[in-house]
Amino acid sequence: MAPEERAFQQKIDADVKIEPKDWMPEGYRKTLIRQISQHAHSEIVGQLPEGNWITRAPTLERKAILLAKVQDEAGHGLYLYCAAETLGISRDQMTEQLLSGKAKYSSIFNYPTLTWADIGAIGWLVDGAAIMNQVPLQRCSYGPYARAMIRICKEESFHQRQGYDIMMKLCRGTPEQKEMAQDALDRWWRPALMMFGPPDDQSVHSAQSMAWKIKLNSNDELRQKFVDQTVPQAEYLGLKIPDPDLKWNEARGHYDFGELDWSEFYEVIKGNGPCNRERMEARRKAWEDGAWFREGLMAHARKKEARRMAAE
C-alpha cells in the first residue's frame, strides 16, 4: 500500500471525513461516483411511479402532500448530483449514462403504481427500506455524500410517515379500500425486500466498500432489520404480510422469512421488469423534448454576455 493510500485509510479508520480536494484512490472515487449517481438517478426515476397519481390523487390535501413529496425527490436528486460532481463528473455526463442505460437506478421503480394504495405502500415500504439503507450512510466516509444523506434522511422519514398514514386511512376505510391496501402490500413486499440487494453471499464489492466506509452494513443485516421493523407495522394496520414462512423466531430475536426469488430481481436489473422500458422512455422523452429549452437558455446567456462585453 502506498503511503498516501495508507494515510487515506487511516483517516477513514479514524472517522475523519474525506473531502473533495483530498487525495483518494481511483477505486474509491469510481465506486462512489457509481453509488451516488445511481442513488441520484433513483430519485429522478422515482418521481415517475408516484407522479403517476398526482393528477388522480383523491383529495386536495393528498394531492399537495404527494406533490411535495415528488418535489423532495427531485431535490434529493439535485443534492446527490452535486455530491457526485465533487468527484469530477458532470450532471450531463451522469444523465447521459442514465439515458444510455449504462448507469442503473433502483429496480423498485420498475414496478407500476396501479392503485392509490400503491402510493401508500411506496411511502411506507419503499421509503422505509430506503431510510434503512441511508441512515448508516449519514456516517459514510465521504463528506459531501454523508452531508447530503443527513438532509435526505430527515425528509424521507417524513415521507414514510405520510405513506403509512395513507395505508392507515385505507385500512380504517371501506372494505374495498382495505382490500386495495392489502393488494398493494402483496405486490410491493418482495420488491421492497430486494431493495437491500442480493444476499450477502452473492454480493460483490462489499468487503472493499465496507473497509472504505461507503457501505456500513451488510445487505442481509439491513433486510432483517427492515422486516423486524415492518411486520409489527403491518399487524397494526391489520394487513397480512404475503409470506407463509414469516414467523417470529424467539431464539434469534428476529422474524424468520421466506426465500426471495432472486431471478426476478436479476431480470428487472437486466431491463426486463414491468416498467423498465416506460421509465427510460419517459426520461428520454423529457430530456429530448426539453433540448430546445436548455439550448434557448444558453443562447440567451451567450447573447447577454456578448452585450455586456460590447457595452464595456
Add this chain to the structure above:
Amino acid sequence: MAPEERAFQQKIDADVKIEPKDWMPEGYRKTLIRQISQHAHSEIVGQLPEGNWITRAPTLERKAILLAKVQDEAGHGLYLYCAAETLGISRDQMTEQLLSGKAKYSSIFNYPTLTWADIGAIGWLVDGAAIMNQVPLQRCSYGPYARAMIRICKEESFHQRQGYDIMMKLCRGTPEQKEMAQDALDRWWRPALMMFGPPDDQSVHSAQSMAWKIKLNSNDELRQKFVDQTVPQAEYLGLKIPDPDLKWNEARGHYDFGELDWSEFYEVIKGNGPCNRERMEARRKAWEDGAWFREGLMAHARKKEARRMAAE
C-alpha cells in the same frame, strides 16, 4: 343566353337531371363545387364534436350508436367528395381548401360539446336542421348530388331519432339529467336556427341557385318549418325553448320566434367561434400526422407496379 345554356335551363325546368358529362355553365359548376364540398367538409369536421364523447359515452350501447353515427358521417363525407369530384375537382384539392381556410364548413361544428346531453341535442336539433335542408336537395338538378342526398337523408333521419332518444332518456331521468338536457337545448337552439343561413333579405346567390334548382327553398322558409316541427318535440320532452318571443301565431299557422343575433353567426363564420381554431387544428394535425401513411401506401403501390412490369 346562348343556345346551349338555354337548353340546359330547359332541362332543369323540366326536372331532367344534369349529369357529369352534360354541358353546364361555369357558374353552375362552381356553385355546386362550393356547395357540395362545403357540405362534405361539414361532415368531416362534424365528426369532431361528437367524436369528443365516444370514449366517454355512458353505456356500451350508446358508445356503439355514437360510433356508428360518426362513421356514417365520414361515409357521407366520402359520397359527397365523390359527387364533387364528378365536377372536376379532386379530393386532395378540396382537402387543401379546407385546411387553408379557403373552403368553409357548417358553423355549427364550431361549438363545443360540453356534456353528454350535447350529443342528444346535436342529433335532435343539428341533424334535424340538416335534414330539413337536405330533403329538398334530393330533388336538386345535379344527378350525383341528388342521389347522394337520398342516401344521406335516410341515415340522417335515423340519427335524429337516436338524438331525440338520448334527450328523452335524460328528460325522463334524474333531475340532474333533465337539467343537462335543458342546458344543451339552451346552448344549441340558436346555433341550430342559424344553420339555415342568414335571413332571406341578406342572403346572396339565392335567386340564381333557385333557378338552377340547387337551392329549392328559402332560408327563412326552412327555418320556420324547423321551428314548427321542433317546438312540439321540445314540449313533449318537457323542455323549454330558450326564446321569450316564441309563441303560436294562430293567424299565420306558425310559431313566431325572436330575432337571432346574426353578428354571432358572422363572427363564427369569420373564424372566431368557440372552437374554430381547435377544429382546424385537429384536421390539420390528422392530415399532417398521416402524411407518412399515405406516402407509404403510394410507395408500396409504385413498388408493386414496378415488380409487375419487371415480371412481364
Add this chain to the structure above:
Amino acid sequence: MSDAALEEFALRMGDNCLILGQRVSAWCGYAPALEEDIAMANVALDLIGQAKLWLALAGALEGKGRDADALAFLRDARAFRNCLLVEQPNGDYGQTLMRQFLFDAWHVPMLEGLAASREERVAAIAAKTAKEAAYHRDRSADLVIRLGDGGEESRRRMQTALDLLWPFAGELLAADETEARLAGEGVIPDLADIAKKWTAFVEPALEEATLVPPKDAPVRKGGKQGLHTEALGYVLAEMQWLQRAYPGATW
C-alpha cells in the same frame, strides 16, 4: 366445468374487446385518411359489440346481477382481465395498426376454435363474431404489409411499432392455469395450437412486410391476472367518468 373459470375467461375475452375498442375509437376523426376513419370506427364498433356479448356472459355466470355495462363502467383497474397488448397507447397510426395486427392474428383462430366449444353460450358468441374478426385481420395484415414494404419512413415506423409491441404478444399465446383447465374440458381451444396458427399467419406476413421481430424480447404479461401497465388507469378514468359521476342514472 367450473363457472368461475369460465367467468374469468369470458371477462378476458370481453375486456380485450372493450379496451381495444376503446383505444381504437379514439381515432374517430383523426385518422390519416377518410377511409381509415371509417375503417377504425368499424373495428371499434365490432369490438364494442363483442365486448357486450362476452361481458354479458361473464355477468350471467357471476350471478350477482351485474350486466355488461356494470362490468365495463364500474370496475377498477385491478379487476380488468385484458391482456397488456390492447391497453398500450395508440401511438402513431402504425402502432395502432401493428397492435391490431398482432391481436387479430390471435383473435381469429381463437374465435374459430371457440366456435367448437362444448359450452354452447361460448360457441354461439364465437360463431357470431369470427367472421368480422377475420375481416379485420385481413385488413390489418394487408396494411402492415403495404406500409412495411412501403417507403423508407413507413418501413421505419412499422419496424418501431413491431419492436415496441412484439413483447406483448406472448401473453395471448401462453395458457395460464385457468385456460389450461378450460382447454382440458373442451371449452376453449388449446393455446399452444392457437400459438401455432398465430405464428403461421404472422411470420409470413411480417416477412412480406420486410419487418423483423426483435430477438429474445422477454414476454410482458400480467393483464390476464389483473396486473396491468400504468396506461390502463387513464383509459378507465376517461371511459368510466360519466357513469360514475351520475351513479344510478339510466342513459
Add this chain to the structure above:
Amino acid sequence: MSDAALEEFALRMGDNCLILGQRVSAWCGYAPALEEDIAMANVALDLIGQAKLWLALAGALEGKGRDADALAFLRDARAFRNCLLVEQPNGDYGQTLMRQFLFDAWHVPMLEGLAASREERVAAIAAKTAKEAAYHRDRSADLVIRLGDGGEESRRRMQTALDLLWPFAGELLAADETEARLAGEGVIPDLADIAKKWTAFVEPALEEATLVPPKDAPVRKGGKQGLHTEALGYVLAEMQWLQRAYPGATW
C-alpha cells in the same frame, strides 16, 4: 353584499388555481431540467393550496356543507368557473410557461387588490398568497424573456405559444356583472385597473422577450360563466375519477 356573488367569485378564484395547478402538476418528472421539475411542483403546490382556501370559502358561503374537496371532485364541467386560459393543454414547455406568465401577470395585481378587500375572509386569503404569486410571476416572466430573446427555436416556440394563448388573456381582464357589482362594493378591485397593471407588466416583458402579441385576436371567454372548451372535461375525468369511483370513502 350578496353572498351569491361572493360565492361565485370565490369559485372562480379557486377553480383558476385548481385547474391550473392540476395542469401544471402533470409536468412532475417530465420537465426539461431537474430545476424545472422542482419549480413546476412548487407552482402546482402553491396553486393547489390556494384552491383549497378559495373553495373552502365558496363552500362556506354556499352553506350546503360542501367542503373544498366536494367542490373540486364532485362538480361537472358546467359548474366550474375557471377562465379558459388555465384549462388549455400543457402543450410544449414553452406553452406551459406562457400560460403561466399571462395568468401570473393577472394573478398578482388581483391578489394585491384583494388584500384590501372590505370582505375580511377574502382579504385574508389574498394577503396570505400574494407573495408566492409574485414569486411565480417573476420566475415565469424571467423565463419567457430568456427563451423569447434566446435561440431561434426557442423564440419561435415562444411566439407560437403567445399566438396560441393571447386570445384567452382577455377573459381575465374584463369584468362581468358579478365582478362589476363586487368591485362597486369594494370587495374586489376594479378589473379595468387590474387590466392596466397587467398590460404595464406584460408589454415590456414581451418587448424584452422580442415577442409580438397577435393583432386583433378576438377574446375567447366563457369559462367564468361555465362555458368551457372541450379540454376541461378530460381534465376533470382524470382528476375526479378516484373520488367518484369510491363514493363516500375517506382518504
